[in-house]
Amino acid sequence: MLTRLANGTIIDPAHGVNAVQRDIFIEDGRIVRAPAAMRKIDREYDLSGNIVMAGALDIHTHIGGGKVNIARVLLPEDHEQDPVAPSAGRRGGSGRAVPSTFVTGYRYAEMGYTACFEPAMLPANTRQAHLEMADIPIVDAGAYVLMGNDDFLLQLMSDGAPQALITDYVAWTMRATQALAVKVVNPGGINAFKFNQRKLDLDERHAVYDVTPRSILRALCTAVHDLGIPHPLHVHGCNLGVPGNDATTLDTITAADGLRMHLTHLQFHAYGKEGDRKFSSGAARIAERINAAQNISLDVGQIMFGRTVTASGDTMLQFRGAKHAHPKKTVTMDIECDAGCGVVPFNYRSRNFVNALQWCVGLELFLLINDPWRIFLTTDHPNGAPFTCYPHLIRLLMDREYRLEMLSGLHPAARQHSILASLTREYSLYEIAILTRAAPARSLGLGDRGHLGVGAAADVVVYRKRRNMEEMFSSPRLVFKDGKPVVQDGRIIDTPAGTVHRVAPEFDPAIARRLQRYFDRYHTVRLGNFRLGDDELLSYGRAGLSTHSCLPV
Amino acid sequence: MSTTIKDVTCPFCGLHCDDLMVAMDGDTARVVARGCDRAVSGFAQSGADPRARVQGLPVTLDQAVKHAARVLKRSHQPLIAGMATDASGCRAALALAEKTGAAVDHMHGHAVISNALVVQRRGWIMTTLTELRNRADLVLLLGTDGDSVNPRFTERCLQPRPTMGRKPRRSRQVAVIGAAALGRSLKRQISSATSITCRPNDLPEMLSVLRATLSGQAIPLPRKGPHAGRMPALKKLAARLRSAHYAVVAWAPGQLASELADIVIEGACELVADLNRFTRAAGLSLGGSDGAITALNVCAWQTGYPLRVNFAGGAPEYNPSRNACEALLERREADALLWISTLHPLPPPQRRRIPTIILAPPSRRLAALAEVFIPVAIPGLDAAGTMFRLDNVVGLPLRAVRGTTLPGAADVLNQIRGCI
Numbered sequence: 013m014l015t016r017l018a019n020g021t022i023i024d025p026a027h028g029v030n031a032v033q034r035d036i037f038i039e040d041g042r043i044v045r046a047p048a049a050m051r052k053i054d055r056e057y058d059l060s061g062n063i064v065m066a067g068a069l070d071i072h073t074h075i076g077g078g079k080v081n082i083a084r085v086l087l088p089e090d091h092e093q094d095p096v097a098p099s100a101g102r103r104g105g106s107g108r109a110v111p112s113t114f115v116t117g118y119r120y121a122e123m124g125y126t127a128c129f130e131p132a133m134l135p136a137n138t139r140q141a142h143l144e145m146a147d148i149p150i151v152d153a154g155a156y157v158l159m160g161n162d163d164f165l166l167q168l169m170s171d172g173a174p175q176a177l178i179t180d181y182v183a184w185t186m187r188a189t190q191a192l193a194v195k196v197v198n199p200g201g202i203n204a205f206k207f208n209q210r211k212l213d214l215d216e217r218h219a220v221y222d223v224t225p226r227s228i229l230r231a232l233c234t235a236v237h238d239l240g241i242p243h244p245l246h247v248h249g250c251n252l253g254v255p256g257n258d259a260t261t262l263d264t265i266t267a268a269d270g271l272r273m274h275l276t277h278l279q280f281h282a283y284g285k286e287g288d289r290k291f292s293s294g295a296a297r298i299a300e301r302i303n304a305a306q307n308i309s310l311d312v313g314q315i316m317f318g319r320t321v322t323a324s325g326d327t328m329l330q331f332r333g334a335k336h337a338h339p340k341k342t343v344t345m346d347i348e349c350d351a352g353c354g355v356v357p358f359n360y361r362s363r364n365f366v367n368a369l370q371w372c373v374g375l376e377l378f379l380l381i382n383d384p385w386r387i388f389l390t391t392d393h394p395n396g397a398p399f400t401c402y403p404h405l406i407r408l409l410m411d412r413e414y415r416l417e418m419l420s421g422l423h424p425a426a427r428q429h430s431i432l433a434s435l436t437r438e439y440s441l442y443e444i445a446i447l448t449r450a451a452p453a454r455s456l457g458l459g460d461r462g463h464l465g466v467g468a469a470a471d472v473v474v475y476r477k478r479r480n481m482e483e484m485f486s487s488p489r490l491v492f493k494d495g496k497p498v499v500q501d502g503r504i505i506d507t508p509a510g511t512v513h514r515v516a517p518e519f520d521p522a523i524a525r526r527l528q529r530y531f532d533r534y535h536t537v538r539l540g541n542f543r544l545g546d547d548e549l550l551s552y553g554r555a556g557l558s559t560h561s562c563l564p565v
Numbered sequence: 566m567s568t569t570i571k572d573v574t575c576p577f578c579g580l581h582c583d584d585l586m587v588a589m590d591g592d593t594a595r596v597v598a599r600g601c602d603r604a605v606s607g608f609a610q611s612g613a614d615p616r617a618r619v620q621g622l623p624v625t626l627d628q629a630v631k632h633a634a635r636v637l638k639r640s641h642q643p644l645i646a647g648m649a650t651d652a653s654g655c656r657a658a659l660a661l662a663e664k665t666g667a668a669v670d671h672m673h674g675h676a677v678i679s680n681a682l683v684v685q686r687r688g689w690i691m692t693t694l695t696e697l698r699n700r701a702d703l704v705l706l707l708g709t710d711g712d713s714v715n716p717r718f719t720e721r722c723l724q725p726r727p728t729m730g731r732k733p734r735r736s737r738q739v740a741v742i743g744a745a746a747l748g749r750s751l752k753r754q755i756s757s758a759t760s761i762t763c764r765p766n767d768l769p770e771m772l773s774v775l776r777a778t779l780s781g782q783a784i785p786l787p788r789k790g791p792h793a794g795r796m797p798a799l800k801k802l803a804a805r806l807r808s809a810h811y812a813v814v815a816w817a818p819g820q821l822a823s824e825l826a827d828i829v830i831e832g833a834c835e836l837v838a839d840l841n842r843f844t845r846a847a848g849l850s851l852g853g854s855d856g857a858i859t860a861l862n863v864c865a866w867q868t869g870y871p872l873r874v875n876f877a878g879g880a881p882e883y884n885p886s887r888n889a890c891e892a893l894l895e896r897r898e899a900d901a902l903l904w905i906s907t908l909h910p911l912p913p914p915q916r917r918r919i920p921t922i923i924l925a926p927p928s929r930r931l932a933a934l935a936e937v938f939i940p941v942a943i944p945g946l947d948a949a950g951t952m953f954r955l956d957n958v959v960g961l962p963l964r965a966v967r968g969t970t971l972p973g974a975a976d977v978l979n980q981i982r983g984c985i
């Protein structure tokens with residue numbers, strides 16, 4: 013079937029196309045060349061006056077796996093506020109801060125998102141993560157596997173194992189878990205917490221293993237680099253949320269030593285300790301440094317005011333943050349000599365100094381970092397806010413007047429501590445398309461997503477022009493997923509299954525023998541059963557597996 | 566000719582041991598290594614008489630499916646319970662529940678919900694089996710000996726020496742508080758284990774005295790009565806907990822006195838929280854058998870709630886007491902029951918005769934009980950699939966070690982849904 017999207021105004025930063033009126037043709041789920049004049053067009057949409065972009069990608073959203081499901085169980089009162097009844101062709105569930113799986117897929121698609129990436133899949137929890145994501149309809153998915161706190165790696169490093177062995181282990185783990193990238197959370201800290209170490213700075217030694225967060229970062233960054241994984245090591249650094257962690261972040265950038273590194277939810281890692289309240293914004297210092305460091309990319313993890321829940325692998329810091337829980341209940345888990353998780357419900361309040369300043373820090377980062385190709389739009393869903401607030405966030409970035417209006421409602425001391433009022437930058441639609449489409453797709457190595465060139469998957473979003481960007485981005489006129497119309501005028505009309513994106517790096521099979529000995533001795537799962545195979549993953553109900561190429565050095 | 570298959574996952578309790586060796590001889594599976602008695606008998610179940618029945622009479626699968634759909638369509642409040650199946654079975658059961666406006670519960674719903682109530686009240690700090698095996702230098706069992714609920718628990722998780730503690734190779738201390746018989750059976754497995762005897766109903770009191778002792782408050786037990794003489798042992802235990810590097814407090818919710826289960830679990834969680842002020846400790850919930858954890862997980866991700874949801878009003882409504890299987894039957898609120906028990910042919914709780922559809926392995930007894938009986942494959946023996954382990958993290962792959970003509974539960978449930 014040949015479809016023509018006629019007369020739309022195309023914004024496609026991957027090809028430098030900025031608001032050019034032209035037709036797009038779709039056949040067999042792909043964008044194709046303009047056909048010969050005599051070919052019959054089966055379906056035509058007149059998009060005169062509409063904006064056309066590729067489907068949006070969320071590079072960091074906790075949508076599947078253990079800690080998200082724990083957060084669901086923890087908070088029935090949250091779901092009760094937003095019950096979702098099934099309707100023709102649509103499943104029900106519940107929404108709000110941690111929506112159920114079906115609702116997650118629908119709400120993402122309704123905003124024009126066509127791919128979402130779970131950034132913290134524990135190897136031990138691989139099956140659950142992938143099974144949950146298989147119940148998220150429409151959008152594609154992929155997962156970053158959590159490493160850097162597993163006793164196997166820390167033992168290897170303690171024993172002075174060569175980098176090549178560590179690199180093989182990273183590759184083996186990615187294959188075994190069907191991952192797209194590698195994430196590290198509080199390097200070594202989750203493990204150290206199991207040994208009752210309550211704090212671990214970048215250069216602090218682990219209580220038992222001969223490692224530091226810096227040495228772990230270094231080993232994993234090198235592995236990802238050597239394997240040629242498209243996405244750089246995805247780093248949730250030390251000291252999340254701790255005043256003064258801006259210094260840790262600057263040191264972490266230095267620790268990358270020129271290798272590529274992605275700093276995630278940077279807002280939570282950009283706090284100074286200046287001023288009378290010993291809490292200040294470190295955004296300016298960090299932005300200045302990142303503007304000069306081409307090897308660094310980041311996502312912001314913007315917070316929004318209201319109730320949400322924070323779900324993180326960072327047991328050490330989440331345990332410490334439990335005293336701020338609202339309501340007063342938290343879950344902490346030590347997991348399988350592999351990692352852990354901490355779930356803390358939270359209420360961000362605009363009249364609270366710290367929360368208000370967190371909001372400012374995130375926006376400062378957005379506005380001070382110059383290169384839209386290295387910064388991605390996230391709230392670290394649900395940690396900073398549920399993903400459903402993205403249209404609101406886009407408006408804050410594009411509309412200074414609105415931003416100032418919101419700012420004026422904040423805790424007065426926070427306003428004084430922030431330079432936000434003085435920042436005049438307004439994002440353009442073209443830049444928003446970079447942040448939400450072209451840049452994340454490029455960073456993840458998804459060659460056929462995030463753009464509208466010939467050969468791309470036909471994930472296409474059509475917006476009606478509006479003055480209010482929040483309205484425009486909340487409710488696209490049309491969304492196509494792999495060429496199928498899935499959303500029309502803000503309503504779901506079809507719910508195809510998504511694809512899993514992954515990489516398949518090569519490794520020396522000798523690592524498997526070493527792992528076999530480790531598993532035999534320590535583990536409660538057999539090595540062969542630990543691995544999630546292709547057939548098993550497909551049997552969860554996936555449209556397919558899309559393997560992206562690695563370019564080993 | 567017989568073939569042997571290694572590293573087979575056992576579906577028959579929440580431990581989901583995945584190291585079994587199974588020999589296949591034609592259609593007969595036999596566990597030849599590392600299976601406990603429960604595994605041996607589970608794998609030995611025969612697949613004979615694979616015929617579906619309506620009112621006891623053999624019918625085709627198609628006829629049975631259509632009849633089941635009619636029963637559910639006619640019902641005002643269907644109940645889908647049992648839910649002893651793998652992840653795909655749970656996914657299909659929930660889709661059907663949503664379509665028919667059914668309530669959903671698991672055969673161990675009380676155990677699952679006892680834990681969930683505590684989580685929803687106060688949260689908790691928990692661990693998993695590999696952590697326990699390698700890190701725990703002290704394990705305190707509350708009202709369970711471990712093996713009676715998960716037969717290989719002590720062998721796989723307590724008998725090996727911990728290897729990853731601050732002082733590796735230090736031997737593990739194991740203690741139990743509960744009925745005298747528990748202490749005796751635990752000592753058969755772990756000769757150094759210690760026990761403090763109490764009646765199941767007294768566990769909450771023992772826990773609060775233990776916590777008070779730990780925090781230096783003196784709330785002694787009465788000198789007379791059933792606990793006379795327990796104080797020194799509790800003091801000693803408090804001292805051991807205090808000096809442990811990584812203590813694990815374990816319970817089996819299904820083995821606790823039913824009306825006190827959440828109180829004991831809450832006490833255990835408070836104890837763990839107290840310990841974490843200065844050392845490390847974590848809880849572990851044993852049991853999780855018959856797919857309880859799988860049902861909990863799938864229900865949570867699809868609806869937001871841990872079982873006991875009702876789709877009668879469209880959107881899932883969570884009510885842990887009202888939507889309990891037993892309560893719905895007792896109050897005569899449910900007027901049709903779909904009972905899923907794919908691991909063993911276990912009967913539904915039958916308070917009153919309402920039209921009942923049963924999905925279970927072949928069983929003449931159940932076939933005679935049900936309006937519609939549909940024999941299905943046993944996950945992990947006849948069919949591949951996934952189940953979640955009792956620690957709520959690890960998903961294990963189930964294999965089809967035996968060939969069968971029986972459909973899987975998910976397949977049947979989806980067919981029924983297709984007729985509605």
Ligand code: SF4
Binds near residue numbers: 581599600
């Ligand atoms: S302990 Fe449980 S899982 Fe292990 S073999 Fe026995 S029944 Fe199967």
Ligand SMILES: [Zn+2]
Binds near residue numbers: 072131392395
């Ligand atoms: Zn995150």
